[in-house]
Amino acid sequence: MTHRKIIEKNLLDVKAKIAELEKKYQRVGQVELLAVSKTKPAQEVLACVGAGQVDFGENYLQDAMEKIQALAHLNLNWHFIGDLQSNKTKQVAENFNWFHTLHREKIARRLNSQRPKNLEPLNFCIEVNIDEEESKSGLSASQVLNFAANLVDFKNLKLRGLMCIPKEREDFAQQRQVFAQMRELFLQLQAKFPQQKIDTLSMGMSGDLEAAIAEGATIVRIGTDIFGARNY
Numbered sequence: 001m002t003h004r005k006i007i008e009k010n011l012l013d014v015k016a017k018i019a020e021l022e023k024k025y026q027r028v029g030q031v032e033l034l035a036v037s038k039t040k041p042a043q044e045v046l047a048c049v050g051a052g053q054v055d056f057g058e059n060y061l062q063d064a065m066e067k068i069q070a071l072a073h074l075n076l077n078w079h080f081i082g083d084l085q086s087n088k089t090k091q092v093a094e095n096f097n098w099f100h101t102l103h104r105e106k107i108a109r110r111l112n113s114q115r116p117k118n119l120e121p122l123n124f125c126i127e128v129n130i131d132e133e134e135s136k137s138g139l140s141a142s143q144v145l146n147f148a149a150n151l152v153d154f155k156n157l158k159l160r161g162l163m164c165i166p167k168e169r170e171d172f173a174q175q176r177q178v179f180a181q182m183r184e185l186f187l188q189l190q191a192k193f194p195q196q197k198i199d200t201l202s203m204g205m206s207g208d209l210e211a212a213i214a215e216g217a218t219i220v221r222i223g224t225d226i227f228g229a230r231n232y
């Protein structure tokens, strides 16, 4: 098989897997796939587009911008899912549809003021450091509701939900337990802001997809299982 065919097949396999898990957990039609194309070239994104994929996740701005520009004619949805320095917010505000990793008010203020008026508000999720790891960014669960209260009035940003990257765990029950905490927090967020359209729980990667779908993920972020391992 050509490289392109392999990626297409991987993408279709991942989509079939998601569909099967949606059925298994009575969640049919509720889980969207975000194809995480970080470090991969535009041709590999194109292979996914050929198989019907529209949403792509990127962590590194320069790497992302090359693809966004090369594929601008295709109307794809770009999701920023990495750590963002405050001096780089403008490019995200101007070129992305989603920002999954918001955890600093300063970044929110800058994205709000830099979002071009002719674009829809920038959708965002609050990043939760659900395992309270030193090495990871995000808010602790106890900070999320107050943080959200400061953001819901920004006119050019739209709060959609929560995102997390838990510790890698092999054990399925343990994976579920962490995602269940996220679901609980998500319900609290929805209850606190009933007038907002809070509908997104961004969680689950190649290694913990099933546990995430079992516990209510609405966007799963898959890189390796579609594009293969990454070379940095």
Ligand SMILES: *Cc1c(COP(=O)(O)O)cnc(C)c1O
Binding pocket: 036, 038, 059, 081, 082, 165, 205, 206, 207, 221, 222, 223, 224, 225
């Ligand atoms: C890289 C990355 C992914 C994809 O991870 P895989 O294990 O390759 O599926 C998902 N989410 C975030 C935030 C990432 O940085």
